[in-house]
Amino acid sequence: MKKLLRIKLDSKTYLYEDCPAHYMNLGGRGLTSKIISHEVSPKADPLGEENKLVIAPGILAGTVAPNNGRISIGAKSPLTGTIKEANAGGAVAQKLARLGIAALIIEGKSKELSAIKIDKRGVHFTDAGILKGMGNYALIERLKGEHGDNTGIIGIGPAGEMMLRAANITVTTPDFKIRAAARGGLGAVMGSKNLKAIIVDDTEAQGVKVANPEMLKEAASELSKGILSHPLIEGLKVFGTPILVMMINTANALPTRNYSMGQFADAEKISGEYMVEVMSRRPNSHQTHRCMSGCIIGCSNIYTDEKGNETVSGLEYETLGLVGSNCMIGNLDDVALINRLCNDLGLDTMDVGAAIACAMEAGILPWGDGKGAYALIESIKDDSEKGKMIGNGCFYTGKALGLARIPHVKGQSLAAYDPRVLKGTGVTYATSPMGADHTCGNALPSPANPDYNPAAPTGQKEISGFLQRYFAAIDSLGFCLFASLPLLDIPELQRHLIACAASITGQPLDENYLIALGGEVIKTERGFNTKAGFTSKDDRLPDFFTKEALPGTDTVFDVKEEEIDTTLNF
Ligand code: SF4
Numbered sequence: 267m268k269k270l271l272r273i274k275l276d277s278k279t280y281l282y283e284d285c286p287a288h289y290m291n292l293g294g295r296g297l298t299s300k301i302i303s304h305e306v307s308p309k310a311d312p313l314g315e316e317n318k319l320v321i322a323p324g325i326l327a328g329t330v331a332p333n334n335g336r337i338s339i340g341a342k343s344p345l346t347g348t349i350k351e352a353n354a355g356g357a358v359a360q361k362l363a364r365l366g367i368a369a370l371i372i373e374g375k376s377k378e379l380s381a382i383k384i385d386k387r388g389v390h391f392t393d394a395g396i397l398k399g400m401g402n403y404a405l406i407e408r409l410k411g412e413h414g415d416n417t418g419i420i421g422i423g424p425a426g427e428m429m430l431r432a433a434n435i436t437v438t439t440p441d442f443k444i445r446a447a448a449r450g451g452l453g454a455v456m457g458s459k460n461l462k463a464i465i466v467d468d469t470e471a472q473g474v475k476v477a478n479p480e481m482l483k484e485a486a487s488e489l490s491k492g493i494l495s496h497p498l499i500e501g502l503k504v505f506g507t508p509i510l511v512m513m514i515n516t517a518n519a520l521p522t523r524n525y526s527m528g529q530f531a532d533a534e535k536i537s538g539e540y541m542v543e544v545m546s547r548r549p550n551s552h553q554t555h556r557c558m559s560g561c562i563i564g565c566s567n568i569y570t571d572e573k574g575n576e577t578v579s580g581l582e583y584e585t586l587g588l589v590g591s592n593c594m595i596g597n598l599d600d601v602a603l604i605n606r607l608c609n610d611l612g613l614d615t616m617d618v619g620a621a622i623a624c625a626m627e628a629g630i631l632p633w634g635d636g637k638g639a640y641a642l643i644e645s646i647k648d649d650s651e652k653g654k655m656i657g658n659g660c661f662y663t664g665k666a667l668g669l670a671r672i673p674h675v676k677g678q679s680l681a682a683y684d685p686r687v688l689k690g691t692g693v694t695y696a697t698s699p700m701g702a703d704h705t706c707g708n709a710l711p712s713p714a715n716p717d718y719n720p721a722a723p724t725g726q727k728e729i730s731g732f733l734q735r736y737f738a739a740i741d742s743l744g745f746c747l748f749a750s751l752p753l754l755d756i757p758e759l760q761r762h763l764i765a766c767a768a769s770i771t772g773q774p775l776d777e778n779y780l781i782a783l784g785g786e787v788i789k790t791e792r793g794f795n796t797k798a799g800f801t802s803k804d805d806r807l808p809d810f811f812t813k814e815a816l817p818g819t820d821t822v823f824d825v826k827e828e829e830i831d832t833t834l835n836f
Contacts, residue, residue, distance in 0.1 A: 267284060267285060268367065268368035269282040269284065269285060269367060270283045270285055270289070270368055270369050270371060271283075271369070271370050271389070273370060273371065273373065273382065273389055274374050275374040275376040275459055276315075276374035277374075278376075278391040280388065280389040288300070289301070289368065289369075291771065292742060293323060293326075293338075293368065293743065293744060294322055294324035294336065294337075294338040294353065294741050294744045295340070295353065295742050296738070296741075296786070296787045296790075297369050297742070298320040298321070298322050298338045298340025298369065299340055299351055299790050299791050301318075301322075301369060301371060302318065302320055302341060302342065303349065303790050303791070303793060303794040305318055305371070306341070308342070308349075308795070308797035308798035308799075309799075312341065312343055312344035312455060312458075313344050313429055315374055315459075317341055317342050317455055318341060318371055318372060318373050319371075319372040319452070319455050319461075320339070320372070321337060321338070321362070321369065321420070322337070322338050322368065322369035322370075323338075323358075323360070323362045323363040324337075324338065324359060324742060324744015325744060325767055326744055326767065327359040327360050327362070327363035327744045328359075328473065329486075329766070330482060330483065330486050330560070331485075331560070331766040332486060332489060332561070332562045332749065333493070333558075333560060333563065333745060333746040334744050334746070334766075335356070335357075335360045335560060335744060336355055336359060336741070336744045336745070337353060337354055337359035337362075337420075337437055337447070337744070338351050338352075338353045338742075339352055339353065339354075339435055339447040340352075341450075341455040343452065343678075343700075343701070344429070344450075344451040344454045344455060345431045345432065345450050345451035345617070345659055345678055345701070346451075346678050346700070346701040347677065347798060348699055348700060348798065349700075349791045349794040349795060350450035350451075350452060350700055351450075351700065351741065352434070352447035352448060352449045352452055353741055353744075354435075354437040354445040354447040355437070355439065355557030355558040355746065356440075356445045356557060356558055357418035357437075357440045357559070358418035358420055358438070358466050359558075360468075360559065360560075361417075361418045361466045361471070363474050364468045364472065364473050364474060365385070365386065365471045366471070366472055374459070375458065375459045375460055376460040376461060377460070378394075378460060379393070379395055379397065379398050379461075379462050380392065380393060380394050380460055380461055380462065381393075381394040381397065381409075381461070381463040381465065382461070382463075383413065383464075384465070384466050385468070385469065386467075386468075394463065397463065398462075399424050400423075400462075401612075402422075402423045402444055403609070403610050405419075405421050405423070405462070405463060406421065406436075406438055406444070409421070409465055414467070416467055416468065416469050417438075417465050417466060417467045418437070418438055418440075418465075418466045419436070419438040419442075420435060420436065420464040420466070421435070421436045421462060421463040421464070422435060422453045422456045422457055422462060422463075422612050423610060423613070424611050424646065424647065425454075425457075425611045425612045425613045425657050426453030426454060426612045427462070428646070429457045429458055430451070430453075430454060430613070430646070430659075431451040431454055431657075431659050431677075432451060432613050432614045432617040432618055432621070432657055432658060432659035432660075433451055433457060433612050433614075434447060434448040434453045434612055435447045435453045435456055436609070436612055439557050439558065440558065440559050443555070443557070444579070444609045445557050446612075448616065449617070449678060449701075449703060450678065450701070451614075453612050474770075476769055476770050477769065477772030478768075478769040478772050479769070481765060481769040482765075482766055482769035484765075485762045485769060486762075486766055488762040489759065489762035489763055489766060490562050492756060492759040493562065493749050493752050493759070494562060495756075496752035496755060498751060498752065503563060504542065505539065505542055505553070506538060506566060506567050506580065506582070506583075507582045507584075507748075508536075508538030508581065508582070509539075510538070510583040511533055511536055511537040511586055511587070511591075512533060512534070512538070512539065514587070514683060515528075515591075517687060517688070517711070517720075518684070518687050518816060519683050519684040519687045520591050520682065520684070521591060521592040521682050521683075521684055522591045522592060523623070523633060524592060524623040524624060524627045524671060525592065525680070525684060525811075526814070527816065528684045528686070529817075530591035530594065530596070532591075535596040535597065535598065536586045536591065536595075536596060536597075536598055538583075541567075541581065544598060545567065545570075548570045548571070548572060549573070550574040551569060551570045551574075552568040554566070554567065555567050555579055555580055557580075558746075561749075563748060565748050567581060568580070577599070577602040578602050581602050584704075585601060585619065586682075588615065588616045588618075588679070588681075589604050589618070589622065590619075591682075592623045592682070593619060593623045593633070593634070593636075593639060594626075595636040596634065600637065604618075604619075604636065604639060604640050607640060607643055611643070613643070613646075613657060614659070616679055616681060616682075617660050617678065617679045618643060619679075620660035620674070620679035620680070621655070621658075621659055621662075621679070622639045622642065622643070622656060623660075624660055624667060624672060625642065628667035628668070643657075655667075659678070660673065660679035661674040661679070670810070671808065671810045673702075673808060673811075674808065675695050675698075675804075675805075675806070675807060676701035676800070676804055677701060678701030678702050678703065679702060680695055680704075681702065681708075682704075683708065684816065685823050686721075686811055687720065687816065688708075689709075689721060689722065689723065689824075690707075690709025690729040690730045690733070691707070691708050691720075692811070692823050692825065693709075693727055693730035693825055693829075693830055694706050694707035694709065694730045694733065695807060696807050696830050697730065697805045697834055699788060699792050699794075705737060705747060706737055706738070707732075707734040707736075707737055708733070709726070709729045709730060709733055712754070712755060714754075714755035715755075721821055723826070724825075724829070726825050726829065727825070727829045727832060727833040730833050731834060731836065734788060734834065735781045735788060736754070736780060736781065737750075737784070738785075738787040738788050739779075739781070739783040739784035740784075741787075742784070743763070745763065760780060764777065788834060792834060802827075802831045806830070811823040
């Protein structure tokens with residue numbers, strides 16, 4: 267039976283607990299949100315000792331199901347004040363699952379900066395004073411050298427130690443590249459606990475017990491075939507998520523100049539197509555990279571400089587949209603270097619990109635000044651006030667600079683999709699329990715759904731409400747979002763994913779499993795937020811989206827408030 271591993275940092279003690287019945291069939295986001303809502307007061311100070319950091323592999327972690335292994339990290343967020351879950355690929359989820367751990371519950375605060383190692387024998391606490399202030403690249407190199415290749419690392423950079431609100435939590439891939447549970451400032455929560463790193467070693471671990479291995483094998487094989495049959499996957503394999511740059515630019519939804527335009531004149535220079543061309547000329551660049559073992563797509567990349575030195579892996583659409591077009595930085599190398607710097611400091615590139623655009627709107631930097639943006643972020647290392655302002659994210663920066671146009675919901679910056687023409691995504695930004703978060707339900711047009719008009723003022727709550735439940739379930743399974751997209755266009759494939767989950771317990775699950783599970787997760791999260799004091803007034807996009815039409819369109823965000831307020835009534 268999987269266990270909860272409760273780690274008390276104050277006393278440097280730990281306890282394996284039987285997983286209570288009401289957590290048994292949960293994992294990932296579903297489990298982190300349940301535990302946070304049971305164990306953390308909604309009124310808790312997110313950076314106080316009362317808050318807990320919960321880390322949970324998904325339901326499918328450690329099995330042969332394809333593209334599973336995302337790790338969910340949950341807490342009360344210092345960025346939004348809401349309940350929060352952020353997830354990432356990498357190696358850690360599969361290792362925790364193989365160690366028989368359903369969730370880590372990290373409590374209290376260490377007196378000094380510390381690190382913990384988890385392996386088959388238990389938990390080992392070490393002093394991490396020597397790692398103080400260390401960037402993530404050096405941290406990973408060092409810990410890998412000390413603990414070996416069969417480890418997965420969770421860590422924070424200087425931004426997390428400084429408790430900046432846009433600080434992320436780094437997770438390593440099987441080949442020790444950086445992935446991040448990026449959103450919501452969870453790195454600041456880890457920093458508030460004086461916890462620099464968690465090393466997970468699954469050497470000689472027991473593995474995951476599956477009640478019906480034959481059923482799992484068959485369902486996993488059918489699921490893989492179905493995913494690979496979808497035309498989207500070919501595009502993702504070649505161009506990765508940057509394929510979206512030109513698509514979203516054409517749709518007039520690529521955030522440009524702090525969301526004042528939906529098209530960027532230099533979009534081609536930061537596009538997936540151009541990036542692949544650049545990488546084909548550069549030594550050691552790879553247009554395909556897998557962030558976790560068992561991935562059958564490989565949507566990520568390794569982007570190098572002209573000499574073949576790795577700049578970053580991977581360079582993704584959201585960074586290109588928020589750091590690139592939204593700041594009018596039309597230079598791939600500049601964006602990649604800022605991405606690397608954010609990775610090293612342990613910062614969310616999305617909230618930081620949106621914060622830089624706010625700084626540019628306020629006249630702190632000229633539009634398009636990639637080198638200036640780099641220097642401003644880098645000044646965090648010198649404890650500069652302006653640098654820390656950026657490190658606290660877009661909402662904090664916009665407020666500090668007295669801006670009227672701050673693209674956020676509940677304190678978290680929007681993603682790289684303008685809600686005036688993608689109104690279903692706008693409804694998700696407004697209503698998601700996580701603050702503005704596209705991964706909670708990004709309603710993009712699809713050839714498989716030709717009747718859906720993303721720019722219409724009506725019909726958006728239905729699609730957002732459905733997608734929010736669907737993706738809450740996907741995040742609970744630990745399944746990759748990109749692998750889950752074909753299942754929306756070809757719904758009969760969902761039964762194979764459901765069969766994968768059913769094979770683990772051997773108990774049948776019905777065809778409504780995903781939507782029922784996602785609905786339950788969202789209900790739990792909204793319950794927490796209501797007790798924290800959030801109301802429907804917080805479920806709103808900033809005014810400027812409802813008043814300023816996008817150039818080239820007469821479109822504003824005009825979904826009625828009654829529709830927004832009933833999106834998650836289920
Ligand atoms: S498709 Fe991309 S995000 Fe998904 S598991 Fe593979 S590399 Fe990671």
